[in-house]
Amino acid sequence: MANIELDTLRKEFGTGGQTVVAVENVDLDIHDGEFLVLVGPSGCGKTTTLRCIAGLEDVTSGTITFGSRDVTDLRARDRDVAMVFQNYALYPHMDVRDNLGFGLKLSTKLTTDEIHRRVEDAAAMLGIEELLGDKPKELSGGQQQRVALGRAIVREPEVFLMDEPLSNLDAKLRAEMRTELQELQHELGVTTVYVTHDQTEAMAMGDRIAVMNDGVLQQVGAPETVYRSPTNEFVANFIGSPSINLFTAEVEGSTLVGPRDFAYDLEDTAPVAGYDRVRVGIRPEDMQMVSEGGTTATVTVAEHMGNENFLYLELDGHEMTARIDSAIRPQAGETVQFTFDEDALYLFDPDTGDALKTKTDDVDTDVATMATE
Amino acid sequence: MATQDSTRPANSLRDSVRFWRQSLSSVLPSASDSTVGYLFLLPAIALFAVFLAFPIVYTLYLSFFRFQGVGGETLFWIDTGFFSYRLVSIANLQFVGLSNYAAMFTDSLFHQALFNTVFILLVQVPLMVGIALLFAVALDASFVKFRGVFRTVLALPVSANLVAYSTVFLLMMQDSGLVNYVLTGIGLDPIPWLTSEFWSRMTIVGAVTWRWTGYNMIILLAGLQNVPQQLYEAAEIDGANRIEKFRYVTVPQLRPVLLFVFVTSTIGTFKLFSEPVIINGGGAPLESTITIVQYIYQTAFIDFRLGYASALTYVLIGVVSLLSAAQLRLGGEGDA
Known part of the structure; x- marks a missing residue:
C-alpha cells in the first residue's frame, strides 16, 4: 500500500506543431488506502491524469511518487498498479481463469497452483467462480465488469486505477456495483484512484473527490465539503444534482438586485465589499416557497417525485430549479414566490468565478481545512 | 393534335411490347x-x-x-x-x-515433383509469413514515418509480371550474375544458384518470397491495426514486455488473419508454375525444380497423356484440400 503524490504534473500532447495541454501542473496527494475520485466533464484531463499515474502516458514534466518510490520514469509494468478499463479490455482469446491469472503469471514467480488458488479466491470474492471456464464474449456486461475487477484484485497491487469502470452498465447494475466496489475497496484497503464524469457517482463513492476542468485541478476535498464549500463557480455548478441555480445580481448597498423582482438584503455585506456585480448561487433544496415577500417566478414544469417535488421556474429568462416538500404542489403556469436563508447563499466573483461566500451552516471545520489542500 | 401525334409511336411500341409479353407468357x-x-x-x-x-x-x-x-x-x-x-x-x-491413379505409385518424376513442391512449401511459406509479419509489425509501430510509402514499395512486387520477374531472377542468379558478383565482392564463394539441386530450389523459394511477402504483409498489417490498443495497455499493466505482448496479445488476435495467409499461401505454392518453368528453361536441373503443376502441364500438353494428367490434377486437389482442412482445423479452434 502506498500514498500517491503528484507534483506539478503536466502533460502536453503535440498534434502537428500544435500543443494541447491536457493536464496543467496538477498537485495532488492521495492518501494511503484512500478512495479518491477524479471527476470532471469530458476532456477535462481526468483520464489523462489517471493514465499518467498508470504509466500509460509519459509525463511532460512533474513527478509521480508512490510512497517513497519515484515512479515518474518507470514503465507501467514496473509500477505495481492494476487498472480497470472502461471497456474492460479482457483478453478475448483467454477464458476467465487465464484472464485473471495472466498478470500473476507474467509479473510474479508464483507456482501454477498458487496462481490458481489466488484466482479462485478472487473469483469467490466477486461471486464469479462458476464463470472461470468461460470466454469473455460468453459473459454479460456485468460479469465482464466483475472479471475486469477480479483481474485487478488478484494482483494485490499497491494502487488500483479505475477508468469509468461502471459507465457501460445499466443504471440498476451500476448502483449495485457502486456499493460493491466501495465495500471491496474498504475491505482491501488499497489506494484507489477512480475516474468518472458522473458527479453522483463521485459524491457517492469517494472518500475525497478531486474536481478537474480544462486540465486544471479545481478542488480536492470530501464530497460534503466540495458540495458545501466549492472554491469556485465551476465546482459549485458541476457538483450537485439538480444543479445549483446561478444568476448575476447587482450589488446596491446591502441589497442584491437580480432578474425580475429579485432583491435580497444581506445581513453580512463583507463578501460583496468592492463588487458592484456578483454571481448568486442557490442550491435547489435551499429554495423556500413563501406566500408573500419573496421573489416572483413562474412555474414551467412541476415534477412530482413522490417524496419531494421538483419545480422548474422561470425568472425573466433565467431557468431555476427548486426542490421542495411534496405537500406543496403548484401547477405549471402558476406564479409562486421563493426565498432562501442567507446561510445557504453562495456568491462568486463575476469575472474569476472564485467563491466569495459559500454555505456557512454546520460545516465541519476539520473537513473545511482538508478542502484547501 | 401535335401531342397526339407524338404519343402515337410510344403507344404502338407499348402495344407491341405487351403483345410479345403475352405471347411469351403463353408459350412459357x-x-x-x-x-x-x-x-x-x-x-x-x-x-x-x-x-x-x-x-x-x-x-x-x-x-x-x-x-x-x-x-x-x-x-x-x-x-x-x-x-x-x-x-x-x-x-x-x-x-x-x-x-x-495406380501408375502414380511408381512414377518417380511425380514423386520428385511432389517432393520439390512440398520442400518449397515448407521452406517458403514459413519464411515468407515470418518476414511479412516482421514488416507488418514494424510498419504498425507508431514511430515509423512514411508508412504509406513503405507499404506501397513492399507490396509492389505482387504486381510484377510473372514471366518478367522470373526472368530477372534468372539473370541475377546466373553463375556470373549480380548476386554472385556481390557475394564474391564481399569475399564469399559464389553459389551455384541454378545448377545445384538444393540451390535451384532455393532460387525459386527466393523468387516467390520476394513476390508475395508484401502482399501478405498488407493483409497482416490490416489485421494488426484491428487489435484494440487497450489490450496492449492491459497487458502492459499486467507486466508484459514487448515479446510477451506479441505472444499473448498480437498472435492470438491475429490468428484468423494468419490462418488465411497460411492457407492461401499453401494453395499458392501448390499452384506454382511460371517460376520453375522459366528458371528450369534457364538451365536449372529439371528434377530438382519441377513442381506438380509443371509436371501436370508437361504430361498433358507435351506428352499428351491427358488421362494421366487429369488423374494427377485430382490428386493435387485432394492433397491441397486435405492440407487446407488440416490447417483450418489446427488454426481455427478457439476464437480470437
Missing part, C-alpha cells in the same frame, strides 16, 4: 417469380457451367481413360434438310479404370 410454363429469378441467373450459370463445372467434371471423367487422340466420332446427329447438327466426341478415349 407459368412463370412464377422464382423462375424469372433463375432466368436472370442464367448467363452466369451458363458461363460457370461451360468454363468451370464442365471442365471439372470432364477432368474427373478423363482421369479414368487413356487419351488416344483427338475425337471426331459422331455421337449424335440431326438433319431436317434445312437444319443439321452433328455432335462429335471431344477425344478418342480408352477406358483404363483406376490404372492412371
Whole structure:
C-alpha cells in the first residue's frame, strides 16, 4: 500500500506543431488506502491524469511518487498498479481463469497452483467462480465488469486505477456495483484512484473527490465539503444534482438586485465589499416557497417525485430549479414566490468565478481545512 | 393534335411490347417469380457451367481413360434438310479404370515433383509469413514515418509480371550474375544458384518470397491495426514486455488473419508454375525444380497423356484440400 503524490504534473500532447495541454501542473496527494475520485466533464484531463499515474502516458514534466518510490520514469509494468478499463479490455482469446491469472503469471514467480488458488479466491470474492471456464464474449456486461475487477484484485497491487469502470452498465447494475466496489475497496484497503464524469457517482463513492476542468485541478476535498464549500463557480455548478441555480445580481448597498423582482438584503455585506456585480448561487433544496415577500417566478414544469417535488421556474429568462416538500404542489403556469436563508447563499466573483461566500451552516471545520489542500 | 401525334409511336411500341409479353407468357410454363429469378441467373450459370463445372467434371471423367487422340466420332446427329447438327466426341478415349491413379505409385518424376513442391512449401511459406509479419509489425509501430510509402514499395512486387520477374531472377542468379558478383565482392564463394539441386530450389523459394511477402504483409498489417490498443495497455499493466505482448496479445488476435495467409499461401505454392518453368528453361536441373503443376502441364500438353494428367490434377486437389482442412482445423479452434 502506498500514498500517491503528484507534483506539478503536466502533460502536453503535440498534434502537428500544435500543443494541447491536457493536464496543467496538477498537485495532488492521495492518501494511503484512500478512495479518491477524479471527476470532471469530458476532456477535462481526468483520464489523462489517471493514465499518467498508470504509466500509460509519459509525463511532460512533474513527478509521480508512490510512497517513497519515484515512479515518474518507470514503465507501467514496473509500477505495481492494476487498472480497470472502461471497456474492460479482457483478453478475448483467454477464458476467465487465464484472464485473471495472466498478470500473476507474467509479473510474479508464483507456482501454477498458487496462481490458481489466488484466482479462485478472487473469483469467490466477486461471486464469479462458476464463470472461470468461460470466454469473455460468453459473459454479460456485468460479469465482464466483475472479471475486469477480479483481474485487478488478484494482483494485490499497491494502487488500483479505475477508468469509468461502471459507465457501460445499466443504471440498476451500476448502483449495485457502486456499493460493491466501495465495500471491496474498504475491505482491501488499497489506494484507489477512480475516474468518472458522473458527479453522483463521485459524491457517492469517494472518500475525497478531486474536481478537474480544462486540465486544471479545481478542488480536492470530501464530497460534503466540495458540495458545501466549492472554491469556485465551476465546482459549485458541476457538483450537485439538480444543479445549483446561478444568476448575476447587482450589488446596491446591502441589497442584491437580480432578474425580475429579485432583491435580497444581506445581513453580512463583507463578501460583496468592492463588487458592484456578483454571481448568486442557490442550491435547489435551499429554495423556500413563501406566500408573500419573496421573489416572483413562474412555474414551467412541476415534477412530482413522490417524496419531494421538483419545480422548474422561470425568472425573466433565467431557468431555476427548486426542490421542495411534496405537500406543496403548484401547477405549471402558476406564479409562486421563493426565498432562501442567507446561510445557504453562495456568491462568486463575476469575472474569476472564485467563491466569495459559500454555505456557512454546520460545516465541519476539520473537513473545511482538508478542502484547501 | 401535335401531342397526339407524338404519343402515337410510344403507344404502338407499348402495344407491341405487351403483345410479345403475352405471347411469351403463353408459350412459357407459368412463370412464377422464382423462375424469372433463375432466368436472370442464367448467363452466369451458363458461363460457370461451360468454363468451370464442365471442365471439372470432364477432368474427373478423363482421369479414368487413356487419351488416344483427338475425337471426331459422331455421337449424335440431326438433319431436317434445312437444319443439321452433328455432335462429335471431344477425344478418342480408352477406358483404363483406376490404372492412371495406380501408375502414380511408381512414377518417380511425380514423386520428385511432389517432393520439390512440398520442400518449397515448407521452406517458403514459413519464411515468407515470418518476414511479412516482421514488416507488418514494424510498419504498425507508431514511430515509423512514411508508412504509406513503405507499404506501397513492399507490396509492389505482387504486381510484377510473372514471366518478367522470373526472368530477372534468372539473370541475377546466373553463375556470373549480380548476386554472385556481390557475394564474391564481399569475399564469399559464389553459389551455384541454378545448377545445384538444393540451390535451384532455393532460387525459386527466393523468387516467390520476394513476390508475395508484401502482399501478405498488407493483409497482416490490416489485421494488426484491428487489435484494440487497450489490450496492449492491459497487458502492459499486467507486466508484459514487448515479446510477451506479441505472444499473448498480437498472435492470438491475429490468428484468423494468419490462418488465411497460411492457407492461401499453401494453395499458392501448390499452384506454382511460371517460376520453375522459366528458371528450369534457364538451365536449372529439371528434377530438382519441377513442381506438380509443371509436371501436370508437361504430361498433358507435351506428352499428351491427358488421362494421366487429369488423374494427377485430382490428386493435387485432394492433397491441397486435405492440407487446407488440416490447417483450418489446427488454426481455427478457439476464437480470437
